[in-house]
Amino acid sequence: MRVLRRPRDFITEAEGLAQRGRAAHLRGTPMEAMGWYDRALAVLLPESPNDLLADVLRWKATAHRECGDTSAADRLYQASHDVARDAGYSRGLAHVANCLGIVAQQRGDLDAATRLYADAARQAAAAGDSQLSQMVLRNSGTMAAIRGDWQQAVESFEQSAVIAGQDGDSDGVMRSLNNIGMIRTRQGRLADADALFTRVLRLAHQAADTLAESICHLNRADMFVESGRLDEAEVACTVGLGIADRREDRMRRAKGLLLLARIGRRRGRSEGLDLLLDEALDLTDRAEDELQYAEVMRERGSLLRARGDSTGATDCLGQAKAIFAVMGARRELHDIDGEIAALAG
Numbered sequence: 001m002r003v004l005r006r007p008r009d010f011i012t013e014a015e016g017l018a019q020r021g022r023a024a025h026l027r028g029t030p031m032e033a034m035g036w037y038d039r040a041l042a043v044l045l046p047e048s049p050n051d052l053l054a055d056v057l058r059w060k061a062t063a064h065r066e067c068g069d070t071s072a073a074d075r076l077y078q079a080s081h082d083v084a085r086d087a088g089y090s091r092g093l094a095h096v097a098n099c100l101g102i103v104a105q106q107r108g109d110l111d112a113a114t115r116l117y118a119d120a121a122r123q124a125a126a127a128g129d130s131q132l133s134q135m136v137l138r139n140s141g142t143m144a145a146i147r148g149d150w151q152q153a154v155e156s157f158e159q160s161a162v163i164a165g166q167d168g169d170s171d172g173v174m175r176s177l178n179n180i181g182m183i184r185t186r187q188g189r190l191a192d193a194d195a196l197f198t199r200v201l202r203l204a205h206q207a208a209d210t211l212a213e214s215i216c217h218l219n220r221a222d223m224f225v226e227s228g229r230l231d232e233a234e235v236a237c238t239v240g241l242g243i244a245d246r247r248e249d250r251m252r253r254a255k256g257l258l259l260l261a262r263i264g265r266r267r268g269r270s271e272g273l274d275l276l277l278d279e280a281l282d283l284t285d286r287a288e289d290e291l292q293y294a295e296v297m298r299e300r301g302s303l304l305r306a307r308g309d310s311t312g313a314t315d316c317l318g319q320a321k322a323i324f325a326v327m328g329a330r331r332e333l334h335d336i337d338g339e340i341a342a343l344a345g
Contacts, residue, residue, distance in 0.1 A: 011052055014043040018056050021063075026171065026209045029247045030063040037063065054084035054092035058099060065103070066211070068250030068287035074103050091132075094123030098136050108290035108327050110143060117143070134163035134172050141179060146291065148330035150183050157183075174200045174212040178219055185223045186331070193223045214243035214252050221259050225266065233263050251292075254283035258296050265303050273303055294323035298336060310343050317343070 021036030037060040044053040061076030077099050084092030101116030117140050124132035141156030157176040164172025181196035197220040204213040217240030224233035241256030243249075257280040261273045277300050284293040301316030317340050324332040 010043050010047055011050070014040040014052055014056070017043065018052065018059065021056075021059060025059070025063055025066070026207070026211055028210075029249075030066045031248050033063045034060055049083045049086040051084075051087055051089045051092060054080045054087060054089050054096070057083060058092070058096055061099065065106075066249055066251060068254070068283055068289075070103060070106060070288040074100075077103065090123065091127055091129060094120050094127065094129065094132055097123065098132060098139065101136075101139060105139070105143065105146075106290065107288050108323065110146070110327055113139075113143060130163050130167055131169065131172075134160040134167070134169070134176075137163070138172070138176050138179065141176075145179070145183060147328045148332075150187065154180055154183055170203055170207045171209060171212060174203050174207075174209065174216070178212070178215055181216075181223070182219055185219070185226055188226070190223055190227045194220070197223065210243055210247055211249070214240050214247065214249065216240075217243065218252060218255050218259060221256075221263075225259065225262055228266075230263055230266055233259070237263065250283050251287055251289065254280045254287070254289070254292060254296075257283075258292070258299055261303070262299055265299070265306055268306075270303070270307065277303070290323050291327060291329070294320040294327075294329075294332070297323075298332075298339075301339070305339070305343060314340060314343050 017036050017040035021033040021040065024036055025033035037056050040056045041053070041060070044050070044056060047053070057076050057080035061073040061080065064070075064076060065073035077096055081093065081096045081100070083089075084096060097116050098120035101113045101120065104110075104116060105113035117136050120132060121136045121140075123129075124136060137156045137160040141153045141160065144150075144156060145153035157179045161173050161176035161180075164170075164176065177196050177200050181193045181200070184190070184193035184196065197216050200212060200216045201220075203209075204216060217236050221233045221237035221240060224230070224236060237256055237259045241253060241260070244252035244256055257276045261276040261280070264270075264273045264276075277296055280296045281293065281300075284296055297316050298320040301313045301320060304316060305313035317336055321333065321336045321340070324336060
């Protein structure tokens with residue numbers, strides 16, 4: 001005789017599987033996390049729409065996004081939205097609005113991202129959801145950073161870090177500090193950036209958070225490039241790239257390849273750099289990451305300029321400029337205009 005589960009037995013079972021997925025996402029690989037989420041979904045899908053199903057669909061979507069599969073992530077976020085709507089799960093609707101904002105931002109639609117973040121922020125405030133509030137603040141800070149408003153970006157990241165710290169959310173703290181470090185690098189405040197990245201690495205080791213560790217090593221490599229410390233840049237990049245590859249994290253792999261190409265160009269090398277940039281372009285194209293695609297095209301333009309190929313360099317820089325213009329990246333536009341003017345001169 002078939003034994004029927006009590007109404008909440010399936011929730012308890014699925015929660016355990018989903019939490020193993022959450023842990024795997026930070027300390028293992030996104031692919032491992034998706035395996036646990038699939039097991040949770042197998043338990044949840046035969047049941048009526050419920051809050052946990054909306055959450056697991058959203059968490060699985062984020063794992064896909066970290067793997068560079070933005071289209072799959074978008075489909076799952078939309079499914080999470082529909083389940084949350086049918087279940088009357090307002091918190092789930094707010095969280096998925098934030099996630100859809102990230103997808104829109106990644107694809108270069110900053111107007112849609114702004115609307116989605118504003119919607120998520122309103123719902124988070126109404127629900128008193130501090131976790132979501134600090135996530136939206138951080139994402140809004142990223143938007144300000146893209147548009148060149150570094151003061152507003154840092155203020156948003158600092159507020160986000162404070163809220164995350166109050167909630168005991170070390171991942172939120174690390175992401176915000178990482179973002180501030182990136183801005184300090186752009187401002188030339190390299191000692192400040194290094195102090196922030198050192199703090200993040202310490203927190204990442206304590207939390208065994210390989211995602212935060214990979215992000216931080218790559219950001220630190222970028223800082224070393226800007227300071228001309230190319231040996232240290234290569235070491236940090238190699239470590240960050242190694243972690244990304246173990247995690248099967250294609251987004252971070254693309255950034256690592258871009259940095260290795262930049263380090264090689266700064267050293268006056270040329271051999272093998274085209275292959276690095278080709279793979280980085282392919283990864284960013286598949287991830288639909290417009291901003292990083294523009295950065296790779298800009299690096300390719302700089303490499304061609306170093307080789308004396310003015311025509312090819314102008315074409316690549318022009319493609320990068322077009323993306324920066326759509327995204328309102330004022331500082332990148334200013335810098336790239338200077339490179340194009342130097343070619344013309």
